[in-house]
Amino acid sequence: MSLENVVLLAAVSGRTLVLPPDQIIYLLEPKKGGRRERNYHDLVNITHNRELLRRVPIITSEEFLLLEGHDHGGLVPLNGYNATYQTRLRSIANKCEERKKSDVYCEDLYDHFRLHGQLAPVSAEAPNENCFVFDADVFSKGMVGNSALDVEHIAALDGETKRRVRAFCGNRPAFYYNQTMHDAPVWHFKTMDFRYRLLVHFYSFVYFTDPMVGNYYKRFVRDSLRYHDEVFCAAGKIILALQYEDYLRNVGKRSSVVGGLSSSSSSSALDLDLELVGGYSSMHIRRGDLQFTEVKFDSLQWYNNTKEIWRPNEILYIATDENEENFFDDFKKHHNGPLRFFNDYKALAELDNI
Numbered sequence: 001m002s003l004e005n006v007v008l009l010a011a012v013s014g015r016t017l018v019l020p021p022d023q024i025i026y027l028l029e030p031k032k033g034g035r036r037e038r039n040y041h042d043l044v045n046i047t048h049n050r051e052l053l054r055r056v057p058i059i060t061s062e063e064f065l066l067l068e069g070h071d072h073g074g075l076v077p078l079n080g081y082n083a084t085y086q087t088r089l090r091s092i093a094n095k096c097e098e099r100k101k102s103d104v105y106c107e108d109l110y111d112h113f114r115l116h117g118q119l120a121p122v123s124a125e126a127p128n129e130n131c132f133v134f135d136a137d138v139f140s141k142g143m144v145g146n147s148a149l150d151v152e153h154i155a156a157l158d159g160e161t162k163r164r165v166r167a168f169c170g171n172r173p174a175f176y177y178n179q180t181m182h183d184a185p186v187w188h189f190k191t192m193d194f195r196y197r198l199l200v201h202f203y204s205f206v207y208f209t210d211p212m213v214g215n216y217y218k219r220f221v222r223d224s225l226r227y228h229d230e231v232f233c234a235a236g237k238i239i240l241a242l243q244y245e246d247y248l249r250n251v252g253k254r255s256s257v258v259g260g261l262s263s264s265s266s267s268s269a270l271d272l273d274l275e276l277v278g279g280y281s282s283m284h285i286r287r288g289d290l291q292f293t294e295v296k297f298d299s300l301q302w303y304n305n306t307k308e309i310w311r312p313n314e315i316l317y318i319a320t321d322e323n324e325e326n327f328f329d330d331f332k333k334h335h336n337g338p339l340r341f342f343n344d345y346k347a348l349a350e351l352d353n354i
Contacts, residue, residue, distance in 0.1 A: 001198065001199055001200055001201055001202070002189070002191045002197070002198040002199060003040055003044065003225070004201070004202045004221055004225055005124075005198045005200070005202045005205060005206065006189055006191075006198070007046070007052075007056060007221070007224070007225060008202050008206060008217060008220070008221055009120075009132075009187075009206070010056045011055050011056050011217070011220060012134065012177075012206075012217065013177075013181075013182060013187075015056075015187065016056070016057040016058070016059060017056050017057070017058045017059075018059055018060070018061055018064040019039055019040060019041070019058065019059070019060050019061060020039070020061060020096075020106070021037075021039075021060075021061045021062070021092060021093055021094060021095050021096040021106060021109065022035070022037035022038060022039045022094070022095040022096075023037050023038070023039075023095060023096050023097060023098065023106060024036050024037055024038070024097065025038045028042075028043075032352040032353060035095075037095045043227055043228065043231060044225060044226065044227055044228070045226055045227065045228050045229075046058055046224075046225070049224060049226075051223070051224060052224040052225075055220070055224070060093075061092075061093040061094075061109065062090070062093040062094050064076070064093070065078075065089065065090060065093045069086075069089075069090075075116060075117070075185050075186055076112060076113055076116045076117075076186065077116070078112075088103070088104075088108070089108065089109055089112060091103075091104055092104045092105070092106065092108055092109040093109055096109065098192070107192075110188065110190065113186060113188045114188045114190070116185070116186055117184060117185060117186025117187060117188045118181065118184035118186065118187055118188070119188050119190055119196070120181075120187050120188065120189045120190075120196065121175065121181075122175055122196075122198070122205075123195060123196050123197060123198070124197060124198050124199060124200035124205055125194050125195065125196070125197040125199070128195055128196075129172050130169075130172050130173045130174065130175045131165075131168060131169040131172045131173075131174055131175065131205060131206075131207055132175055132177065132205060132206045132207070133165055133169075133174045133175065133176045133177065133207050133208075133209065134176075134177045134206070134207070134208045134209065134213070135154075135157065135161070135176060135177075135208075135209040135210075136209075136210065137153060137156075137157070138153045138154055138157070138176045138177075138178070139176070139177055139178060139179065139182070141153045154174075154176060157209075161209050164209065165207065165209065168207045169207070174207075202221060203218060228354075230353070230354050231354060233349075234349040234350065234351060234354055235349075237345070237348055237349040238317075238345045238348070238349050241345060241348055242279060242280040242315055242317055242340060243270070243272070243278070243279035243280065245280075245315060245338075245340075246270075246271065246279035246280055246314075246315055247270050247279070249313075249315075250271070279315070280314060280315035280316065280317055280340075281309070281310055281311070281314055281315070281316055281317070282316065282317040282318070282319065283306065283316065283317075283318055283319070284318075284319045284320070285302060285318055285319070285320040285322065286320070286321060287320060287321050287322040287327075288321045288322075298327075298330065299327055299328045299329070299330045299331040300330035300331065300334070302331055303330065303331045303334050303335060307334070307335070310335065310337070311337075312336060312337075313336050313337045314337045315337055315338050315339075315340060316335060316337060316338070316339050316340070317340045317341075318339055318340070318341055319342060320341070320342075
């Protein structure tokens with residue numbers, strides 16, 4: 001979600017997007033035979049997407065430091081450091097770790113970027129959350145650094161526009177895009193910090209007072225930010241495997257109505273809707289990435305909390321980061337259908353190659 005917001009804001013403001021250095025991403029295993037460090041482009045097609053790159057040039061941190069780290073008008077000059085620290089920052093730009101004692105600590109590079117740019121003042125995290133509003137009149141009539149004039153033009157917006165902004169933002173204060181932000185040579189999004197997190201869907205965070213512009217950018221994100229085909233193909237294989245298992249388990253058992261007469265046939269064993277969805281149910285059980293004690297309960301409670309949702313004897317696919325194989329034993333004892341997991345399909349979907 002943070003990636004969606006940052007790519008959208010780069011597109012709206014006409015900026016180049018600088019990717020963070022490659023790093024170990026929590027719960028994302030390395031590709032078989034590949035390096036442990038990953039990046040967004042390993043999953044999302046952003047660096048070989050011509051339509052996206054036409055709107056948003058995308059470069060790596062390493063390329064950015066090479067292009068703009070010089071002391072002859074570079075945006076992030078390195079000349080304020082000794083040669084050893086310059087070398088260190090270049091190493092971090094290649095790959096880094098979110099570990100303070102590391103020689104390639106990511107935040108050292110991010111601190112350098114912040115020193116020469118503007119920290120994006122927006123956040124989706126309470127109690128500092130706001131909504132980011134784009135209005136052509138407020139932007140074009142405001143003056144750089146003149147917040148009083150910006151307030152004047154915000155107050156001059158017509159009643160209907162104000163009503164729509166209030167309806168979108170709710171209790172969140174509205175932050176209007178202004179020329180000060182636009183003219184900053186570098187924006188830095190410190191999304192690892194709770195104060196500045198953007199862990200929210202872009203369409204509930206960014207608002208365009210012109211509905212046509214808003215619809216354009218919704219289509220832009222929909223069409224531009226997509227997983228690689230290999231990810232979709234692997235997911236499709238898993239879905240078909242689940243549906244085929246359901247078919248084999250129920251062939252001849254489900255009845256259909258033909259010509260007013262009830263009958264049983266193999267064709268009726270596929271319990272799919274018009275969009276070919278069905279045949280199993282799924283749930284996402286997060287265990288390691290949520291550090292809240294109230295969600296740390298055993299699988300029997302998971303079953304008791306959800307048992308009224310599931311159909312009798314249906315297949316349940318459970319997406320989870322739980323590594324203990326016996327954690328779901330109590331769930332299995334009470335649910336009368338099979339449980340299936342990600343690792344059950346590793347070979348079929350060739351997941352080690354993604």
